[in-house]
Amino acid sequence: MCDVSHDFGAITFVAEVHAVGLYGAMGGIGDMDGIMHKMDIISWNTRALGFVGGYIVGTNALVDTVRSYAAGFIFTSLPPMLLAGARESIQTLKGHCPSHIIPVRIGSLEGVCDIMMSRYNIYEGLRIHLVKAWKEVGLELKLHSSGECNFYQQPLDFELMTEREVLLHRHE
Known part of the structure; x- marks a missing residue:
């Protein structure tokens, strides 16, 4: 699909929102299949990591364009505590974690x-x-x-x- 899109001069936007931490070393089908270089913009969300929000990756020019013209992205960012939590979740997933679901025992x-x-x-x-x-x-x-x-x-x-x-x- 990426090859066909590029043959016709289209930009590819791939939603990997449900692939975070499940596939490939970097967390997605594109990474697992070795085609990340063919994906122009990739979107993920942090729900799979136990948090809210999401992010896109791509070239600086494409990300800046989306950030500047997409109403949902203008003047938005994740609070530092959520970024820290997402970062810690990524570190956990990079380790020897058997599941996305990590039970936390809370007592009574x-x-x-x-x-x-x-x-x-x-x-x-x-x-x-x-x-x-x-x-x-x-x-x-x-x-x-x-x-x-x-x-x-x-x-x-x-x-x-x-x-x-x-x-x-x-x-x-």
Whole structure:
């Protein structure tokens, strides 16, 4: 596909978003198949590493063009803590890691829930063996907290929105 694209003067944009850390030494099908040099722009995301965000690679000119003209990229970057976490995940994957999923034992689920609620006001349930865990801490099975439900039930104030936002919400 890359050869055909280049024969017709097209630029190739390859989404390797689900290949990070799975294929090849550098993490992708293109690397595994030895065709990275034929891929003009490659996009990845860091969800496979346990984080948010993504990135593109290519020549300086192509990346700068995307950064300058693609609305989603203008003035954006990942926070340093996420970059550090992604970097550490890459180091883990480069080691002798049998899986992308690395279990982290946290001890008593009830204790963790108590800490999260009392110290940080985080009331989201942890979804580790969901039914058993919820029963263990004596909580009902609910998808959202009442605070979230109340927020989402509030009517939208269209007078405070831009015309574009109003159109987007009416089509949801």
